[in-house]
Amino acid sequence: xxxxxxxxxxxxxxxxxxxxxxxxxxxxxxxxxxxxxxxxxxxxxxxxxxxxxxxxxxxxxxxxxxxxxxxxxxxxxxxxxxxxxxxxxxxxxxxxxxxxxxxxxx
Numbered sequence: 532x533x534x535x536x537x538x539x540x541x542x543x544x545x546x547x548x549x550x551x552x553x554x555x556x557x558x559x560x561x562x563x564x565x566x567x568x569x570x571x572x573x574x575x576x577x578x579x580x581x582x583x584x585x586x587x588x589x590x591x592x593x594x595x596x597x598x599x600x601x602x603x604x605x606x607x608x609x610x611x612x613x614x615x616x617x618x619x620x621x622x623x624x625x626x627x628x629x630x631x632x633x634x635x636x637x
Contacts, residue, residue: 534571535608539594541569542612543587558582589616 544554551569555562558579567573568583575583584591593615621629 537569537571539612543616546616
């Protein structure tokens with residue numbers, strides 16, 4: 532679970548084009564603490580997690596939602612989080628177009 536949370540935070544942070552240094556500064560924690568969170572070494576404190584979500588412009592659910600498939604790959608967790616972060620930036624019309632593209636891939 533720590534690894535999945537860390538991967539999601541990293542993907543959303545990178546998608547937002549925010550560095551670990553900026554995230555650390557805005558959260559009031561060290562760059563090492565951000566790195567440890569993203570690598571799944573440590574869980575963030577709940578207050579820090581709330582702050583991270585605010586800074587990254589996402590919800591706690593985006594970070595904490597645990598896919599029921601325990602065999603999901605690290606790459607998949609990272610890429611799903613990045614995709615969700617990208618989708619949230621789209622307009623309604625762009626989302627409609629994206630749905631058509633995704634449907635065409637099925």
